[in-house]
Amino acid sequence: MQSLELLVFEAGGTRFATPLSDLARVVASAQAPPAGALDLGLLAGGQQASGEACLVVARWPDATVRIDRVNQVVRVSSGHLHQLPGYIREHCRLPFIWGLAELETEAIIVVDLPRLCADGLAAQQASGEGDRQPQRGP
């Protein structure tokens, strides 16, 4: 059975996970995030990240996403990865929510990081912030 390594992290009060293969790097930084950094907490309808920034830099497209903190790295077998059920997909307005990973005691939302970044950058450009993109993390 195939397996996947996931980075588990928090943003906007929710736990998320994303495949390590989609990440260029993770940066824990006391510095302010770079201009144009996407905020996953806000994108997911939660709270904006505050205090010290923690950043994940996508492998593609070239974008930096601000999160609250990193929790762990886990290896999950494909049998414990589920795409979002169709009924939920119909009602979910966030296309970057890919599905769920079953960990020992909980299910964690898996985000499609390339999709999140592509959509976030497109939204920034549409709102006139695009001239600040693309940005790489520190």
Add this chain to the structure above:
Amino acid sequence: MSQETAAPQGSDVLGAFAAQARVQGQKAAAEAWQLMTFLVAGTRFAVRVDAVRIVAPMPRVAAVPGTPPWLLGVANHRGEIVPVVDLARLLGLPGARAETSPFVLIALCDTVPTGIGCSIDALLDIVTVPADALQPPIPTLQGPLARFAQGTVHLGADLVTLLHLGRLADVGAEA
């Protein structure tokens, strides 16, 4: 083969069908429905037992960002990912506290293979009532509850609304 048991021919076929339909109609009138009754936000509701997959302790539910407030999230039930709705909130009932609902009732839905989980506060009983005891929904019923009301039935001193939870699959994001 004797002549009495030979298959009917021509118009006899229609007659035989009509007779069969009458018999089936009489049987239907005499049919009984098994109803499961349960509490949601202090109100007693009923569903047909054959429309329910299972009632179980509420599993851990993972909230999915970007979904309507009545959609609690998803739960793992025996290896299947099942959507779970806050039934009280969806029905527009006051005093809903879905986070504390101790049970999930997984309703069968034609278009959702796993069924759809509904948060309920308590499973009360399973009763058998004659099919003709079911009355139309109360005409003054309004709001979200009217959408799911299949009828009403007197159970003891209670006038209980029979819910058609299969309609959960048709709820739009605007609900």
